[in-house]
Each structure stands twice: as structure tokens, then as C-alpha cells.
Amino acid sequence: MITNTMTYTELSKELFKLNSTLSMRGDGWLKKYHKEINEWGTQCRSCQKIDTNLYFILVANRNKIMQRFGFIYLILKDNKWIAILQADTKNGFDVDMEIYEPHFFSRYNERFNVDKTGIDLMFQYFKDNVSEFSVVKKQEHNSKTYRLSNIKNGMAICEVVEVGRKMICFYKTYISNNMLSKKQTDMKEVIEKELDRLNKIK
Numbered sequence: 001m002i003t004n005t006m007t008y009t010e011l012s013k014e015l016f017k018l019n020s021t022l023s024m025r026g027d028g029w030l031k032k033y034h035k036e037i038n039e040w041g042t043q044c045r046s047c048q049k050i051d052t053n054l055y056f057i058l059v060a061n062r063n064k065i066m067q068r069f070g071f072i073y074l075i076l077k078d079n080k081w082i083a084i085l086q087a088d089t090k091n092g093f094d095v096d097m098e099i100y101e102p103h104f105f106s107r108y109n110e111r112f113n114v115d116k117t118g119i120d121l122m123f124q125y126f127k128d129n130v131s132e133f134s135v136v137k138k139q140e141h142n143s144k145t146y147r148l149s150n151i152k153n154g155m156a157i158c159e160v161v162e163v164g165r166k167m168i169c170f171y172k173t174y175i176s177n178n179m180l181s182k183k184q185t186d187m188k189e190v191i192e193k194e195l196d197r198l199n200k201i202k
Contacts, residue, residue, distance in 0.1 A: 096166040
């Protein structure tokens, strides 16, 4: 059972269990999505409620060989909504978990002018951007390690932190395409200023 005050290590264990439960649910609920998905690539298909403090987004990935499903979890932690993606380092991921913090979605809402809040805002972000995601580079700033990722509507910035034995990517902020100039020097300046802002957030 997932609770409001769980640590990230505890959440990780519970979400792995939940992954298995959802994937092996006996009512054939995934079959309809297999039939619906005709396009190749990665798509967010559905946002469903499990409990008052827990939702999941179904993510489908289809290529020439196979079709796979994954889950993004929207969790009320310490009375704030966050999003969590489980990753598997054995399959080439450099982190164990990706966590999108409330400030990230606030910035996305503000800078992309999305007329939504809460769960609807979070689902809209993943629906728009999950199919076009690529890590650009890692960057050191004030003794912290950040990962910069290109997405459809801009750039997502996360801080990579070791928590216990796990590497966790905490997504902190979002930069819109309008803020990123074509000039490399200007782009670097925008990113540096954003990282400076992040260091002031507790």
C-alpha cells in the first residue's frame, strides 16, 4: 500500500509490485489497448485512478518487432503531487527512478501556458512529450549533476542524486522552446540562469 509519507526507497519497492499487479490483471484490460494502437512509437494512452492518492498513466511502445506497455505513476507525497517512472539499469538506463517534482509542472504550466492543473496538467505533459524525449548531456553546476533532455516543447532539466543504492533523477524545471535561442551562447546562458534558480529552491 502506498502512503503519503513513504520514502523514495519504499515507493520504489511498492511500485515494482504494482507494475506486476497491473500487467498481470486477469480481466484482459490491456488487450483493448493492443487493438487500438496502430501507430509506431511511444504514446500515453490512459490516465486511471487507483486511489485518492494514486493514479497511473499507461504508456504504450510499439515497433516493428513488438509492443510493450509501461506505467507512469502520479502520487500524492507529502501533500504534493509528483510523477514517478521506474527504470531498469540492466536495460541501459543510467538511473533507477525518474521523479517529476511539483515545481517542474508549475514551470511547464507557466511557460507553455497550459490551461490545466493537477492530474490533468501532469497527464497533458506526458501525453505531449513522452514520444519525443532524448538526453542531450549531463552538466555539473555548483557541485551538483544535472541532466538536460530535449522534449517536444522545450527542455526538461533534472538533478541526478544517489539515494541509498539507487540513482534518482529529480526533474526540477522546464524551459520552453521560446526561451532557447538558436545561438549556442544564448542557450547556455539561459540554462545557467535556470540552474542558479534551482539552487535557491529548498
